[in-house]
Amino acid sequence: MSPTNYTMIGLMSGTSGDGLDMAHCSYELHDQWSYEILDAVTVPFPKEIGEKLMNSHKLTALELALLDVDFGKWMGKKVREYCSEKQIKPLAVCSHGHTVFHQPEKGISLQIGNGWSLHQAAGLKVINDFRMLDIQLGGQGAPLVPIGDRLLFPSIDFCINLGGIANISMESAGKRIAFDTCPFNLLMNAQASALGAEYDKNGAWAKEGTLNEKLFDALNTLPYYSKSDAKSLGRENLEDDFLPLLISSGLSEKDILRTLVEHYAFQIARVVKQNQTSDHPSVLITGGGAYNSFFIDRLNGQLDGKWLQTYASSELIEFKEALVFGFLGVLRLRNENNCLSSVTGASNDSSGGLIFG
Structure with missing residues (x-):
């Protein structure tokens, strides 16, 4: 009989490249799954590793192969220090890794942070490479979070994550569906960087900018x-x-920020309106963009x-x-599906992830 209580460490290295998120969590199964974040920290990347990852x-x-091992070893060392x-x-330690290439149409999605080096340095069981099985089943290998949305947040209509890229997940006709709605911090942080900060705090600069209808319309008509x-x-x-649209617009950073905010709000609202089944749907917003009060x-x-x-x-x-x-x-250790074909477009649901140790 499977145990019903698990404590794990989840590791996430996001596309925005600021550091390694490390969350010590417990998960319990009774009638449904429940969770608790026992403790969580973000460990900044050392300058050299951070630059190489970006x-x-x-x-x-050869350089990529070396970085794969070095990054795995560094993550494992940080996990060992944290556990001590x-x-x-x-x-177990469950690692997303750092995405280098994501081209599912060609059958690849590469996340580095070598499982063996992470396992040896941490001294713990490691599970990583969660995307590749789904891609070989014809899926996008992404997003992976919706199974967590379904089982850990069952009462919420829309789960939105505003990270480097924004994504949304929801139930539709008895199936979980999810996809990336639009870019997010990856484009906005580049504008903030030109203004001298890592990000646009509370969207203050965007608020000072002017919405440009021409750029707004051009973004909304992109094939994606x-x-x-x-x-x-x-x-x-x-x-x-x-990026070519932003560059060719000739607008100031603040006007670009203002227009991006409106574009993102428009695209996300469009998805909610198309899929809502109640007048006032419940929405959970997470990721760094949740702090952008102007957005x-x-x-x-x-x-x-x-x-x-x-x-x-x-x-x-x-x-x-x-x-x-x-x-x-946890789902991988239980040999239960952790990747939904209704989300990724794969031929079937699957239980992805390589186990080391």
Whole structure:
């Protein structure tokens, strides 16, 4: 008989590249799954590793292979230090890894952070490489979080994560569906960086900017938004489709920020309106963008105030993805599906992830 209580460490290295999210969580199954984030920290990347990760898609094959092992070893060392300091021994470490390439149409999605080196350095069982099985089954290998949304947050209508890229997950006709709705912090942080900060705090600069209708319309007519099947955005899409529009617009950083905020609010509200089954659907917003009060205000405007924002603690806002990766590991150990074909477009549901140790 399977145990019903698991303590895991979930590791998430996001596309925005600021550090490693580490969440020590417990998961319990009675009639339904429940969870608790026992403790969570973000460990900044050392300067050299951080720079290499941000440029990993430009490295030679040998440099990438070395970074894969070094990054795995560094994560394992940080996990060992953390477990020693907290005097804990989780059942396993569940790592997302750092995405270098995501091209499911070619059959690849590469997340580095070598499982063997992580396992040896941490001294714990490791589960990683959660995407590749789904991709070989014809899926996008993303998003992976919706199974966590379904089982850990069953009463919420829409789960939205505003990270480097924004995604949404919901039930539709008895199936879970989810996809990337639009870019998010990856494009906005680049504008904030030009203004001298890592990000636009509370959306203050965007609020000072002016909405540019021409850029707004051009963004909304990008081909990505007319796709109706399983879909996901990668860094490649941003470089090929979105950035050229921003660069050629000739607008100031603040006007670009203002227009991006409206574009994101419009696209996310459009998805909610198309899929809502009640007048005031419940919405859980997590990820760094949840702190962008100007964006939340514009989303409220695009939804005509007809929604209920579910309270989320700062730990849930910042560590939900790490929490869910820990949960994906629990499902993998139970040999239960942790990847939904209704979300990814694969031929069938699957239980993805490689186990080391």
